[in-house]
Every structure is written in C-alpha cells, then in structure tokens.
Amino acid sequence: MAMAATLHDADAHPRPHGDASRIARVDVIRDMVEAEHRWQAFEGPDFLFTPYQRFEFLDAWQQTIGVHDGAAPFIVIATDADNRPLLLLPLTVGRENGARIARFMGGKHPTFNMALWRREFAETITGTELDGLIAAIRRQPNGPDVLAFTQQPQRWRNIANPLAQLSGQPSTNQCPLLIMTPGCKPEDRVSASTRRRLRNKERKLQSLPGYRYFVAETDADINRLLDAFFIIKPQRMALSRLPDVFSDEATKKFVRDACLATLPNGARAIELHAIECDSEMISIFAAVADGERFSTMFNTYTISDNARYSPGLILLRYMIDHFGERGYSSADFGVGSDVYKLTFCKHDEPMVDTFIPLTARGKFAALGMSSLTHAKRLVKQNPALMQMAQMLRNAISR
Missing domain, CATH: 3.40.630.30 (Gcn5-related N-acetyltransferase (GNAT))
Incomplete structure (x- = not known):
C-alpha cells in the first residue's frame, strides 16, 4: 500500500535561481511487488545507484532475511510535477530498543547504502529540497522515529551523494579501494x-x-x-x-x-x-x-x-x-583493513553514517546510535582496544 505526501506551496522552498522545489510528491510504498515497476524505472542510464540497490538484489534480501527479521518495506519515492522519478530510498522499518528505525534495505550484506537518484537531480539538489524530503517522510503515518543512513559513500561515480552531506560522521570502517x-x-x-x-x-x-x-x-x-x-x-x-x-x-x-x-x-x-x-x-x-x-x-x-x-x-x-x-575503473573488497585487501588497494572509499531524528523519541535513539558508532570507530582505530575486543570475541565464540 502506498501513502503519499504532496508538497504544497507552503512546503516548497525557493531554489537559488528562483524556481520552486522540484519535489512535487513523495510516496511511501510498503510492498515489494507494488514497488517493482517504479523501482526499475530508476535503473536506467540517467540514474545514479550502486549495484547493491538493484531491485533483484534487495527483493531477494527482503523476501528472506527481511521477512525473517521482521523488517517492513518503507520505500520512499519522490517525483516532480510531471511525475518524473527523482529519488528512491529503499528502506525498511523495524523496532529497536523501543523506537521505530528506518534503515537501508539489505542489512549487513551491502557494502554501500544509498538512494537511487536521477543523476541531474543528485548533482543540483538544494538544502531546502532535502529538508522538504525529510519533512514529507516525517508526515507519513506509522512512520519511523529515526532515519539511520549508514555506510553511505560520500561520492559515487564522481558525483556527491546528497544524503551523505546531512551532518554525517565517519562510518565505523572505511572501504579500501583499487582505482584502475x-x-x-x-x-x-x-x-x-x-x-x-x-x-x-x-x-x-x-x-x-x-x-x-x-x-x-x-x-x-x-x-x-x-x-x-x-x-x-x-x-x-x-x-x-x-x-x-x-x-x-x-x-x-x-x-x-x-x-x-x-x-x-x-x-x-x-x-x-x-x-x-x-x-x-x-x-x-x-x-x-x-x-x-x-x-x-x-x-x-x-x-x-x-x-x-x-x-x-x-x-x-x-x-x-x-x-x-x-x-x-575501480574495485573494492568490502569494509575493513584486512591484509589481503591492502595488497591490491592503495586508496579508501570514504563512507559516512547519518542519523536523522523524526520524532521526540527519535532524538534519543539517534544520539545513542551516533555515540555507539563513534565508540566502535575509536576501538577500530586503537590497536590495543581492538586486540582486547578480538580476545573477547574469541572467548565468547568458544
């Protein structure tokens, strides 16, 4: 079932050149079958996305692990006044510690998480348009308390990832990168x-x-x-x-x-x-x-x-x-600094996490997730702490 929010004049923000926000409508689809046709419209040459956000990949995840874990689809689609697709956010919503958290679909299996974007829109989106998008998501009934956007590449195909610019912090791990x-x-x-x-x-x-x-x-x-x-x-x-x-x-x-x-x-x-x-x-x-x-x-x-x-x-x-x-032109072997990855990779793909509260309850949840991510990153960057964490993990697994 799809729920829509239309961005009326009161929600539209002027762009620098004087035009109204290009986002005219935001739909939320909660069913993969219903989303398939519209999703595949985002996978053409005019769109920006990683292979982890293809419908076939994430549909396989949702129908198996997603169902098993109780993750409910929450697929956000933004269109313009001519009903042209601008953005698709492939999210799921689940309850964590009393709060409803929206995360990118795919769980731990994708290395990179990001929206599917009309390329021209991603290159020129304004801060007020991003604000309007978040506001439209906030107005959805039965929506999340927090948007937890983790492991986002800062850039993809040499284009800045707009959602990675929203007060993000470095992800726990970076991703070694081979440039060819x-x-x-x-x-x-x-x-x-x-x-x-x-x-x-x-x-x-x-x-x-x-x-x-x-x-x-x-x-x-x-x-x-x-x-x-x-x-x-x-x-x-x-x-x-x-x-x-x-x-x-x-x-x-x-x-x-x-x-x-x-x-x-x-x-x-x-x-x-x-x-x-x-x-x-x-x-x-x-x-x-x-x-x-x-x-x-x-x-x-x-x-x-x-x-x-x-x-x-x-x-x-x-x-x-x-x-x-x-x-x-490039390759990566997943997050982490394993020796075999560094044998081939001489660069890093910077990644960020962004936690956006949508409700009063979400403010506390977002703060907790942000602090936990920061603490994990500190452990990963400190050899002594990392050794202690590894010893504890080995003890638990025995």
Whole structure:
C-alpha cells in the first residue's frame, strides 16, 4: 500500500535561481511487488545507484532475511510535477530498543547504502529540497522515529551523494579501494612484483588436473558453487574461531536467490567467480558489478593443503584482470583493513553514517546510535582496544 505526501506551496522552498522545489510528491510504498515497476524505472542510464540497490538484489534480501527479521518495506519515492522519478530510498522499518528505525534495505550484506537518484537531480539538489524530503517522510503515518543512513559513500561515480552531506560522521570502517585506468597494462592494476609472487604460488595449483578460473553463468554451475561454499565456509570460520554468519536458512536462501536472480541485461544480481580443479573447489568469490565498479561480497577457500598457495589472492588477481579488461575503473573488497585487501588497494572509499531524528523519541535513539558508532570507530582505530575486543570475541565464540 502506498501513502503519499504532496508538497504544497507552503512546503516548497525557493531554489537559488528562483524556481520552486522540484519535489512535487513523495510516496511511501510498503510492498515489494507494488514497488517493482517504479523501482526499475530508476535503473536506467540517467540514474545514479550502486549495484547493491538493484531491485533483484534487495527483493531477494527482503523476501528472506527481511521477512525473517521482521523488517517492513518503507520505500520512499519522490517525483516532480510531471511525475518524473527523482529519488528512491529503499528502506525498511523495524523496532529497536523501543523506537521505530528506518534503515537501508539489505542489512549487513551491502557494502554501500544509498538512494537511487536521477543523476541531474543528485548533482543540483538544494538544502531546502532535502529538508522538504525529510519533512514529507516525517508526515507519513506509522512512520519511523529515526532515519539511520549508514555506510553511505560520500561520492559515487564522481558525483556527491546528497544524503551523505546531512551532518554525517565517519562510518565505523572505511572501504579500501583499487582505482584502475581503463585500457591500462595489467601491471598497472596489479604490480609486477605481486603478479610474480602469485604466479610462483599458482604453479603449484596449475599442476592439478582440471585446474581453471571461471565465472559461473548457468544455474547448474551457480548451485554447484554454492553447495560447495556452504560446506567449506563453516569449516573455514571454525578454524578462525569465528561464528558462521551463513548458518541460518534465511541467509542461505538470500544468497542463493540473489546469485540466481537475472538482471534485465542478462547478468546475475550477484556474480560467482571461482578457481577449481577436478577434485575440489579451491576458491570462491562473490561480487556485484555495474559496468564501472565491481565489489566483492562473501568468499571462502579450500581447507586442504592447497590453501597454502594463497588461492584467494590468486582468484582476486584473476577477477581484477577480468573486470579491468572490460573497462572497469575501480574495485573494492568490502569494509575493513584486512591484509589481503591492502595488497591490491592503495586508496579508501570514504563512507559516512547519518542519523536523522523524526520524532521526540527519535532524538534519543539517534544520539545513542551516533555515540555507539563513534565508540566502535575509536576501538577500530586503537590497536590495543581492538586486540582486547578480538580476545573477547574469541572467548565468547568458544
């Protein structure tokens, strides 16, 4: 069911050149089926969005993990006076500590959260138009107390992300970034010394019968890779004394549904890349891609002796070359400063969190979430505190 707020003259703010606010109507849709047609209108070349906000990806999440966690869709769509789409906010609402919190759909699985924007609108939106948007959301019946906009990229495709400018604070983790120049030599993407080191390791694997790198394209290959992933991953996590975040059935179904989901262009919502031989699956990496950026998601690698030859790094090198040869200009491997990420990434993708209270109750909730995020960031930046946190996590997981 959709609820609408029309921005009447009293709510319209003058723009610097004298025109009225371009946002004429704000609808809130609370059903994925009802939202699908309008959502897909935002995924053309005139719009700005990350691959994590595609309908197919988030619909798979909502129908599995979202339903399991009790997250209710709260999809905000802004249009102009000619009913042209300007912005879509893919949110869900859930109750946390007595307050109704609106978060980006997708939970912990997207690296980046942001709205889907008409590109020209994102480049020229004014502060008063943003104020009008927030005011329209605030007027929605049964709405949230807080808008919790976390892990927002400050820029996307070299365009400032408007919602990341709203009194944001640095996210708990930043995201290492690999910048690639389209058409460059392979050694400009991955250094010659790193390539040489990985080639020496790979020679041990290349002697295995049936050794190959490939991208899963058929449903049969996708299901085969995921079957192997769900066997290997819990063993790999147990060896690291970490909880298996893929253990529950809702998460497994989301992963499988999103990997099998086909986009309008024929690609998969999540791509699976792998190295295997006749006797075993050696390494698997999942990624989302949009023609300019590819971002890795989940991964695992064998628990056999072949693990000592760094198959995960070898697979990443294959993936970087695969996308680089197709003209991609950047890559990231998720948040956090793991050593393997820094092997390839020499830059960071700055990300911010923004907590916007919409009610009196929301003011206290927003303050609490902001303070908690700040504290987590301090821990991550302090090696001694981080070591203590890791020791506590290991003790709890025993």
